[in-house]
Each structure stands twice: as C-alpha cells, then as structure tokens.
Amino acid sequence: xxxxxxxxxxxxxxxxxxxxxDASRPVRRPVVIVGAGPVGLTAxxxxxxxxxxxIILDDADRIGEGSRAICFSKRSLEIMDxxxxxxxxxxxxxxxxxxxxxxxxxxxYSFDLLPEAGHRMPAFINLQQYYLEGxxxxxxxxxxxxxxxxxxxxxxxxxxxxxxxxxIETPEGEYRLDTDWCLACDGARSKVRDCLGLKxxxxxxEERFLIADVKMSAEYPxxxxxxxxxxxxxxxxxxxxxxxxxxxxxDLQLGPDADPDEEKKPERxxxxxxxxxxxxxxxxxxxxxxxxxxxxxxxxxxxxxxFVGDSAHxxxxxxxxxxxxxxxxxxxxxxxxxxxxxxEAPESLLDSYELERGQAADENIGHSTRSTDFIAPxxxxxxxxxxxxxxxxxxxxxxxxxxxxxRLSVASEYDSPLTTPDREAFAGSARLGLPVPDAPLDxxxxxxxxxxxxxxEDFQLLYVKDGARPNVPEGLRMxxxxxxxxxxxxxxxxxxxxxxxxAYLLRPDHHLxxxxxxxxxxxxxxxxxxxxxxxx
Amino acid sequence: MTALKTENGFANPxxxxxxxxxxxxxxxxxxxxxxxxxxxxxxxxxxxxxxxxKEAISLAKxxx
Ligand SMILES: Cc1cc2nc3c(=O)[nH]c(=O)nc-3n(C[C@H](O)[C@H](O)[C@H](O)COP(=O)(O)OP(=O)(O)OC[C@H]3O[C@@H](n4cnc5c(N)ncnc54)[C@H](O)[C@@H]3O)c2cc1C
Numbered sequence: 001x002x003x004x005x006x007x008x009x010x011x012x013x014x015x016x017x018x019x020x021x022d023a024s025r026p027v028r029r030p031v032v033i034v035g036a037g038p039v040g041l042t043a044x045x046x047x048x049x050x051x052x053x054x055i056i057l058d059d060a061d062r063i064g065e066g067s068r069a070i071c072f073s074k075r076s077l078e079i080m081d082x083x084x085x086x087x088x089x090x091x092x093x094x095x096x097x098x099x100x101x102x103x104x105x106x107x108x109y110s111f112d113l114l115p116e117a118g119h120r121m122p123a124f125i126n127l128q129q130y131y132l133e134g135x136x137x138x139x140x141x142x143x144x145x146x147x148x149x150x151x152x153x154x155x156x157x158x159x160x161x162x163x164x165x166x167x168i169e170t171p172e173g174e175y176r177l178d179t180d181w182c183l184a185c186d187g188a189r190s191k192v193r194d195c196l197g198l199k200x201x202x203x204x205x206e207e208r209f210l211i212a213d214v215k216m217s218a219e220y221p222x223x224x225x226x227x228x229x230x231x232x233x234x235x236x237x238x239x240x241x242x243x244x245x246x247x248x249x250x251d252l253q254l255g256p257d258a259d260p261d262e263e264k265k266p267e268r269x270x271x272x273x274x275x276x277x278x279x280x281x282x283x284x285x286x287x288x289x290x291x292x293x294x295x296x297x298x299x300x301x302x303x304x305x306x307f308v309g310d311s312a313h314x315x316x317x318x319x320x321x322x323x324x325x326x327x328x329x330x331x332x333x334x335x336x337x338x339x340x341x342x343x344e345a346p347e348s349l350l351d352s353y354e355l356e357r358g359q360a361a362d363e364n365i366g367h368s369t370r371s372t373d374f375i376a377p378x379x380x381x382x383x384x385x386x387x388x389x390x391x392x393x394x395x396x397x398x399x400x401x402x403x404x405x406x407r408l409s410v411a412s413e414y415d416s417p418l419t420t421p422d423r424e425a426f427a428g429s430a431r432l433g434l435p436v437p438d439a440p441l442d443x444x445x446x447x448x449x450x451x452x453x454x455x456x457e458d459f460q461l462l463y464v465k466d467g468a469r470p471n472v473p474e475g476l477r478m479x480x481x482x483x484x485x486x487x488x489x490x491x492x493x494x495x496x497x498x499x500x501x502x503a504y505l506l507r508p509d510h511h512l513x514x515x516x517x518x519x520x521x522x523x524x525x526x527x528x529x530x531x532x533x534x535x536x
Numbered sequence: 537m538t539a540l541k542t543e544n545g546f547a548n549p550x551x552x553x554x555x556x557x558x559x560x561x562x563x564x565x566x567x568x569x570x571x572x573x574x575x576x577x578x579x580x581x582x583x584x585x586x587x588x589x590k591e592a593i594s595l596a597k598x599x600x
Contacts, residue, residue: 388576392578396581
C-alpha cells in the first residue's frame with residue numbers, strides 16, 4: 001500500500017487473483033461483504049474478532065478521491081476502539097467539542113458536545129474519511145480471517161432460499177461466489193439494491209452546496225463555525241471546520257440554481273474562498289458540488305441479503321450522521337449474525353437489527369431533514385419563518401435553541417424487544433437501550449482503566465459488590481465493581497446510579513439491556529435469552 | 537380531550553385585536569409577514585406545549 005506524497009492522499013491497492021476464481025463450481029462462504037467503505041470494513045473486522053471469516057469485495061483499488069466525511073462521533077470512536085483503532089484515530093484526528101453559529105458577524109448560538117469528564121473517547125474528532133478507511137484496511141490486513149478483494153465488482157445478485165449467488169467482474173474476467181449471508185455495504189448508489197429491484201424512498205433537496213477542502217495555515221480555533229448570511233457570502237450559509245494536516249473543510253451554500261460544473265472550476269471557487277479567507281494563502285485539495293438526499297429502504301433485511309450503511313439509508317451531511325450511523329449499523333448487525341451463524345440465536349434475532357437500526361435511520365433522517373430545511377428553506381414562507389428565528393436569536397434564548405445548523409450524531413436509544421424493562425427506578429446517565437456511558441476506574445493493581453476498554457465483544461454483567469461473587473449463567477462474563485474494578489472517583493456510581501448488589505446486563509454492542517437492584521439469577525437468564533431474540 | 541383554549545381569554549378582546557392591528561399599521565407586506573412570523577414563534581414558545589401548538593395549527597388550517 002502506498003501513500004502518495006502529493007497534496008491529495010491516496011492509498012493504492014493491488015488486484016490479486018483468488019483461488020475462488022479457478023473453482024469449477026461457485027465456492028460457498030459464510031459471509032460476503034460488498035463494499036470496502038467505512039461500513040463494510042467495520043463489519044469485516046468485527047466478524048473477524050468474533051471468529052467468523054469474511055470476504056470483502058470492492059470495485060475500486062484506491063482510497064482518497066475526495067474526502068467526504070470528516071466528523072466522527074464518540075460512539076463511532078468507541079466502536080473503533082473495540083476494534084483496535086481508537087488511539088490511532090484520536091492521535092491523528094483533530095479533537096473538538098465546541099460549535100458556534102453566527103448570524104452575519106455576530107454569534108447567536110453555541111454548543112458544547114461533551115460537558116462530562118472521565119470518558120476515554122472525545123465527543124468528536126475530525127479526520128478525512130480516507131484516513132479512517134486507510135486505517136481500517138490496515139487493521140483488516142492484520143486479521144487472517146479477512147479476505148479483501150480489490151477490483152471485484154458485483155454485477156449480479158441471485159437470491160436463493162438459504163444462500164446468495166454473486167456474479168463478480170474482475171480484470172481477469174467474471175466468477176461466481178455463493179454465500180450464506182451477503183452484506184450490502186456498497187453505498188448510496190448500491191448495485192445490490194438495484195439488482196434486487198428495491199426502491200430507495202426519500203427526498204432530494206433542491207439546494208446545491210460547494211464543498212471544498214482547503215490547505216492553509218490559519219489561526220482559527222478548533223471549533224465548528226457555521227454562518228447564516230455571512231458578510232463574505234451574502235444571503236447564504238457557510239461552514240468552516242478544521243481537519244488534520246492543516247486542511248480545512250469549507251461548505252458554501254450556492255442556492256438551487258447553481259450550475260455544478262461551472263461552480264467546480266477553480267477560477268470560480270477561488271474568488272469565493274478569497275472573500276471568506278481574506279489575504280491568506282491556500283491550496284485547493286478537493287472541490288465538489290453536491291445536492292443532498294435523505295432516503296431509506298423500507299426494509300434492510302431481504303432474506304439473506306442485508307443492507308448496511310448508506311446502501312440502506314442516506315442523509316444530508318449536516319449532523320454527521322452518515323458514516324457514524326453506518327458504523328453503528330455494522331456493529332448492531334455483526335454480533336447478531338455471529339450468534340445466528342454459530343447456532344446460538346434464532347434467525348429472527350435479525351429482525352431486531354431491522355427494528356433498531358430502522359429507528360435510528362428514521363431519527364437520523366428526521367434530524368438531517370430538519371437541519372437542511374432550516375439551512376435551505378423550501379418555500380418563501382418557510383424562509384420568512386426561518387429568518388424570524390434568526391432575527392429573534394440575539395434577543396431570546398428560545399430562538400437560539402431553534403437555530404439549526406446540524407444536530408450532531410449521538411448514539412441511538414433503542415426501543416427494542418431485546419430489552420428487559422426496569423422493575424425498579426434508576427437515575428444516572430446510563431439508560432436502557434443506550435450504550436453504557438464510559439467511566440474511569442482502577443483495576444486490581446491500581447492501574448487506570450476506562451470501563452469501555454474492559455468490556456470486550458461478549459455479553460457482560462456488571463455487578464456491584466455486595467458480599468460474595470454470584471454464580472452467573474455459563475458463558476456470561478462478569479465484572480465486579482468494587483473488586484475487579486474500583487470506582488475511586490465515583491463516576492461509575494453516579495452514572496449507573498449504582499447501589500451494592502445492583503447488576504447491569506450489557507449486550508455485545510455495549511447497549512444496556514437489563515438491570516436490577518439486586519442479583520437475580522433467573523431474571524438475568526431470562527434477560528439474556530430475551531437479548532438473544534427469544535421474545536421476537 | 538382538547539388542550540387548546542378557544543373560549544375568550546382576554547378581559548378586553550377588542551383591545552387585544554387592536555394591539556395586533558396596530559403592530560402592522562404602516563408596514564409593507566413583507567415586513568408584516570416577517571412580524572407575524574416572529575410573533576408566532578414568540579407566542580408558540582410562550583405556550584411551550586407541542587400538543588396545544590398542533591391543535592392551534594389544525595384549527596387555523598380548518599378555518600382558512
Ligand atoms: C460532503 C459529504 C460530507 C460528509 N460528512 C460526513 C461526516 O462528517 N460524518 C459522517 O459520519 N458522514 C459524513 N458523510 C457521509 C459518509 O461519507 C457516508 O455515510 C459513508 O461513506 C457511508 O459509508 P458506506 O461504507 O456505507 O458507503 P461508501 O463509503 O459509499 O462505500 C461503498 C463502497 O462500495 C464499493 N462499491 C460500490 N458498488 C460496488 C459493487 N458493485 N461491487 C463492489 N464494490 C462496490 C465502493 O467502491 C465503495 O468503496 C458525508 C458525505 C458527504 C458527501
């Protein structure tokens with residue numbers, strides 16, 4: 001793999017012939033993933049960590065043609081940390097948590113995304129998508145269970161009762177591959193979706209946006225700055241946000257009638273940016289003109305073909321909910337499919353993927369639609385109302401809260417049949433259906449640990465010490481807080497509303513699925529069965 | 537159960553109507569529309585109840 005030294009970072013990979021191409025009959029595999037974007041790569045690494053081999057097919061052989069995503073959320077970083085990439089991403093990324101919104105030259109609203117201390121991962125980092133993808137590819141290469149095949153383009157998909165047959169085009173011709181399960185991670189223009197004749201239902205926003213990555217040395221702080229009606233781009237909106245390597249993301253709203261080909265030309269782009277950046281010297285790394293969509297498939301699971309990430313749902317980028325939600329899709333699906341493949345859960349467990357990630361998709365589409373409508377009102381009267389909010393913002397707190405330049409991605413709270421409802425009241429930021437909050441703890445040797453670092457890939461019981469260690473059901477990992485891990489600073493106790501004897505059951509994706517004030521072996525067994533799909 | 541009050545709430549409803557009318561006197565159409573938008577937002581927030589707001593919206597739509 002090479003990284004070119006040119007200002008545009010590119011990872012270049014090679015096509016390699018697979019023995020499957022020489023087989024006389026299609027070879028059968030447990031899992032084939034179509035697409036080596038952030039979502040497909042995340043899924044493959046998670047499968048490998050669970051002992052399940054995965055093949056990834058990707059039609060390209062390089063990464064880095066333009067950046068796309070830059071903002072990665074705490075939840076994505078926590079998932080990446082479990083997969084072994086947390087430190088690397090945070091080290092390379094630009095950590096931020098403050099956002100400011102300006103009307104003209106005046107600040108009207110600001111937000112702070114992580115007011116709570118004692119988390120291993122920051123609220124957000126900015127990082128070019130190609131770095132994330134490059135690191136994921138490198139991580140995948142360390143795992144022998146992953147077979148990543150570049151320049152393997154899926155051209156046809158045949159659904160059978162208990163397997164899927166893929167036709168794949170390579171530089172050396174076509175071959176076929178059978179798989180028990182096919183994960184379609186092939187992005188918003190999914191070929192797999194087309195092959196199955198599925199409709200992607202949603203809305204295309206009329207507005208066009210210029211997205212530019214600019215290299216410059218600038219003294220702006222590491223904050224997300226968003227302007228409505230800035231002096232340098234009158235009547236429209238603008239965004240400025242730092243990335244690593246002195247690269248800055250700039251979005252400029254262009255209106256619905258802008259000509260995308262004209263607007264991409266450097267002689268057109270540079271003056272626009274000069275008005276914004278003044279005398280500063282800058283280089284253009286990447287420019288593109290977008291019109292955004294919000295859309296989703298009605299169903300994500302189609303027999304043994306499962307849609308994950310942008311192939312299943314697409315959002316406009318205000319709120320950074322695209323890759324971040326796709327990464328959560330992958331994590332949600334993989335532990336479930338691993339249990340199904342290992343015969344430990346019924347196939348119906350996958351319905352909960354559909355349900356939970358469907359809820360998340362609706363939430364994400366709702367948020368990003370509202371943000372886009374606020375930034376680019378669809379009608380004249382809508383604009384009047386939007387402007388009224390902006391006019392009131394300097395004068396009234398409620399209007400500042402309505403100013404919407406994007407509500408940034410947070411983890412979804414699942415209203416799910418996998419969850420056992422509470423019988424007792426619990427306070428704290430830990431909530432049923434949400435991933436558990438992190439907390440700093442000491443291990444038995446007094447070394448500093450973070451809760452999330454200790455959790456691993458399996459179901460896990462957190463038990464707050466109250467006498468002897470209880471006998472947990474076979475196969476369930478237990479950590480005793482107050483013995484295995486010590487809550488010296490009290491963050492765990494506060495966040496979990498922990499009392500002696502309390503027990504918390506965590507799913508493999510670290511979502512809290514049951515809790516009780518005192519250990520009850522039967523209830524825990526039932527909760528565990530429920531979390532594996534017994535109640536679906 | 538309706539949460540929106542539709543019976544008269546003002547001691548002097550004529551004075552309330554007059555206040556609204558006066559606010560618009562001398563404004564161009566666009567200024568008037570903008571003023572109304574600001575008023576709607578201020579009053580909506582004052583009510584602070586999405587259910588009441590939605591009932592008000594549907595009454596307004598029905599009456600038009
Ligand atoms: C301007 C912009 C800014 C954004 N900012 C953010 C942000 O800040 N944060 C965020 O979370 N998201 C952001 N997004 C969204 C984010 O880029 C996407 O959600 C993300 O790339 C989706 O990942 P994916 O793996 O599902 O699909 P993709 O990244 O699209 O990957 C799909 C892969 O499948 C391959 N493929 C396609 N067809 C075939 C085929 N027939 N056979 C084999 N392989 C195939 C492609 O080559 C590609 O590698 C932004 C998007 C845009 C456009």
